[in-house]
Amino acid sequence: MSKVISVLGSTGSIGRQTLDVAGQLGLPVAALATNRNIALLEQQTRQFRPRLAVVYEEASAEQFRSRVKDLEVKVLSGMEGLIEAASIKEADTVVTAVVGMVGLRPTLAAIEQGKRIAFANKETLVCAGELVMDAAYRHGAEVVPVDSEHSAIFQCLQGCRDRRELRRLILTCSGGPFYGKNSEELKEMTREDALRHPNWKMGPKITVDCATLMNKGLEVIEAMRLYRLPLSQVDVVIHRQSIVHSLVEYRDGAVLAQLGTPDMRLPIRYALTYPCRGENPEPPLDLLSCPPLTFAPPDLESFPCLRLAMEAAQEGGTACAVLNGANEEAVGLFLKGEIGFTEIPELVESARRSVLVKWNASLEDILEADRCARAAVLGRQ
Numbered sequence: 001m002s003k004v005i006s007v008l009g010s011t012g013s014i015g016r017q018t019l020d021v022a023g024q025l026g027l028p029v030a031a032l033a034t035n036r037n038i039a040l041l042e043q044q045t046r047q048f049r050p051r052l053a054v055v056y057e058e059a060s061a062e063q064f065r066s067r068v069k070d071l072e073v074k075v076l077s078g079m080e081g082l083i084e085a086a087s088i089k090e091a092d093t094v095v096t097a098v099v100g101m102v103g104l105r106p107t108l109a110a111i112e113q114g115k116r117i118a119f120a121n122k123e124t125l126v127c128a129g130e131l132v133m134d135a136a137y138r139h140g141a142e143v144v145p146v147d148s149e150h151s152a153i154f155q156c157l158q159g160c161r162d163r164r165e166l167r168r169l170i171l172t173c174s175g176g177p178f179y180g181k182n183s184e185e186l187k188e189m190t191r192e193d194a195l196r197h198p199n200w201k202m203g204p205k206i207t208v209d210c211a212t213l214m215n216k217g218l219e220v221i222e223a224m225r226l227y228r229l230p231l232s233q234v235d236v237v238i239h240r241q242s243i244v245h246s247l248v249e250y251r252d253g254a255v256l257a258q259l260g261t262p263d264m265r266l267p268i269r270y271a272l273t274y275p276c277r278g279e280n281p282e283p284p285l286d287l288l289s290c291p292p293l294t295f296a297p298p299d300l301e302s303f304p305c306l307r308l309a310m311e312a313a314q315e316g317g318t319a320c321a322v323l324n325g326a327n328e329e330a331v332g333l334f335l336k337g338e339i340g341f342t343e344i345p346e347l348v349e350s351a352r353r354s355v356l357v358k359w360n361a362s363l364e365d366i367l368e369a370d371r372c373a374r375a376a377v378l379g380r381q
């Protein structure tokens, strides 16, 4: 069981649920980090008494300092602050719950200190998964996924002694709020429509990604990096109920699945307590009252983001960093009301066409690919 945690992105959906679980498990908190939500960060700081609080935005960090001057807490800002929160010596586990590839450098810093990474920040794995997993191996840092599908797979892999026994991973996908719609209907979908996920309450960026199915595309790449498998061994199946969180098919034909109510506190708790299991106060899944479980193939024509992610995964190198950077910018524009829903895949596809891919990519190559992809989207909208 982990002893002390640091939470990067503590004010977000995963961050708040992590602190809920930390409270239940009685885990001390060494550091909290946020972008600019200083009102919630102040409440969290008063409750959990971390030694370090980070507010990425400098102006908000300045205001935060005066709000907590009665407390013994060091306040930092910017990337330097995030890196210090990730490497703080008191923490043995870092929960990466920031959204976007801003999490990359802090994650690498935590890995260099040999800390366990409770990994929610999928964009980092998508952009730089090979680099991150190699670093984790070199530094002996445990990587335990928080993303519900990858946690399900991680749980189904316990006891697997030889990865060559795996035939494939099957990621389940809810289909999002627009399941069954065609490309013409999708053009009319608004920000409010896209933010209505059928089963999960999450931050805005990932919720829009679920509506385009880019989330599942990012998760295919995340699974390839976490479990070091080729694209041909990662499949996606639509499962509207989000109860079967994902499955592993073994070479003898056995298919193992992890089921549960759609509640992220379960994978978060497991990432903190692994290899043990902590007590969950919530009622478990009731098979007799849950809806019938259904499965169907994904529609790659109406939802091109999943195809674009698979193409980037197949290409390799910096292609996934370009895909991700373009998607982060396009989703940001959609959330600001500056582009329509179906322009998200159009902008991502056009950035993929215009930004050159590099192989054997260094960290600098990945950061450069991300910058170019963002510039390509902003230059074309």
Ligand SMILES: NC(=O)C1=CN([C@@H]2O[C@H](COP(=O)(O)OP(=O)(O)OC[C@H]3O[C@@H](n4cnc5c(N)ncnc54)[C@H](OP(=O)(O)O)[C@@H]3O)[C@@H](O)[C@H]2O)C=CC1
Residues within 6 Å of the ligand: 008, 009, 010, 011, 012, 013, 014, 015, 033, 034, 035, 036, 037, 038, 056, 082, 096, 097, 098, 099, 100, 102, 120, 121, 122, 123, 146, 147, 148, 200, 201, 202, 203, 204, 205, 206, 264
């Ligand atoms: N929500 C979920 O159920 C799931 C989420 N994930 C993944 O987890 C990650 C977090 O998602 P979610 O919690 O939904 O997102 P939210 O938008 O709810 O929260 C994002 C968090 O990141 C913080 N943040 C953003 N930018 C910075 C920055 N530059 N420096 C420091 N902190 C920053 C935000 O701070 P502030 O509040 O100040 O803006 C906030 O605390 C994503 O990668 C997502 O894909 C994966 C599976 C499920």
Ligand SMILES: CC(=O)[C@@H](O)[C@H](O)COP(=O)(O)O
Residues within 6 Å of the ligand: 147, 148, 149, 172, 173, 174, 175, 176, 200, 210, 215, 216, 264
């Ligand atoms: C909770 C979680 O892990 C999300 O990534 C969730 O899986 C989104 O659901 P869909 O992408 O299946 O809509």
Ligand SMILES: [Mn+2]
Residues within 6 Å of the ligand: 147, 148, 149, 219
């Ligand atoms: Mn997921």
